[in-house]
Amino acid sequence: MTSSRIRSRRRRGVRLKVENRPLAEGRGQSALVGAPSLLHIGQRPGDPIEIQGTEITYARVEHSDPDDWHSGRIYMDEVLRKNAGVELGESVTIEPARIEPASDVRLRYRAGASEPRADGALPEIRSTLCDRAIFTGDVIPLFAISPSDPPCVEISDVQPDAAGRIRPDTSFTFESVR
Numbered sequence: 001m002t003s004s005r006i007r008s009r010r011r012r013g014v015r016l017k018v019e020n021r022p023l024a025e026g027r028g029q030s031a032l033v034g035a036p037s038l039l040h041i042g043q044r045p046g047d048p049i050e051i052q053g054t055e056i057t058y059a060r061v062e063h064s065d066p067d068d069w070h071s072g073r074i075y076m077d078e079v080l081r082k083n084a085g086v087e088l089g090e091s092v093t094i095e096p097a098r099i100e101p102a103s104d105v106r107l108r109y110r111a112g113a114s115e116p117r118a119d120g121a122l123p124e125i126r127s128t129l130c131d132r133a134i135f136t137g138d139v140i141p142l143f144a145i146s147p148s149d150p151p152c153v154e155i156s157d158v159q160p161d162a163a164g165r166i167r168p169d170t171s172f173t174f175e176s177v178r
Contacts, residue, residue, distance in 0.1 A: 013052070013093040014040050018086050021075035028079030028141045029132060031059040033094065034069035041096055048097035048133040048165070051076070054085035058097050058133035058163070079152075083138045097133050102164025105129075106157040108175040110139065122172065125153065129166040136162045 014037045021032060031051065038061060043049060049061045051074075059080055064073070074092060076084070086092055107125075121142070128142055134155050141150040156175055158164045 012041075013095040015091050015093050016072055016074040018053075018081060018088055018090050018092055019073045019075050020088055021077045021080075023077040023079060023141070026059075026075075026077035026080060028077060028083075028139070029060055030062050031080055031094075032064035032068075032075035033061050034064050034071065034073070035066075036069055037072075037074075037094070038063070041094060043096050048099070050095045050097045051080065051084045052093040052095070053081075053090065055083065055135075055137065056163075057083035057135050057138055058099070060132070061094075079139060079141060083135070099133050099163050099165050100161065101167045102134065102158050102160075102170045104157075104159040104171050104173065105134070105155060105164070105166065106173045106175055107153045107155050110152040110154055125172065126166075126168075130168065131166060133165050134158060134163065 016033065016037060031049070033049075038044065041049070043061060045062050047061055048058050051057050051059055057080060059076070064075055074094065076086075081087065084092055124142060128140065134140070136155055136158050138155045139152050140155070141152050164170075
């Protein structure tokens with residue numbers, strides 16, 4: 001009886017306070033969380049997590065500094081915070097990401113960004129997004145194109161279910177800049 005109660009407890013989310021992580025470290029893709037929080041939700045470093053703020057987004061999770069393991073904090077860069085709809089000091093809930101592979105993704109360059117030709121940038125976009133969990137509305141910097149001032153793409157649609165994991169066979173469609 002005790003073991004089933006422990007298993008069900010691991011599936012519930014963990015509520016954490018949002019702290020800053022430099023964009024150069026997180027690159028809009030990963031968040032730092034303490035090992036006890038990861039253990040509680042049954043995840044390991046490198047696994048995708050769902051981050052629930054006022055919006056939902058996904059990130060690959062990594063261990064935070066051991067001194068922060070019991071602090072109740074999650075370290076997120078500005079891209080992840082924007083995608084989750086939260087500010088510094090607010091709280092989010094993390095859970096294991098349960099997502100299927102994406103078959104089709106529509107994306108567009110963000111207004112104000114230099115817009116490389118979509119077909120020429122496709123290899124960099126594919127390598128940046130490969131095996132990444134995405135959600136409609138996510139904004140993703142493309143550091144592979146320009147490390148110092150990366151253009152950003154916004155995910156405008158994901159098929160089949162508004163969220164998915166990018167696989168090598170996922171097809172991309174570009175929309176014009178809005």
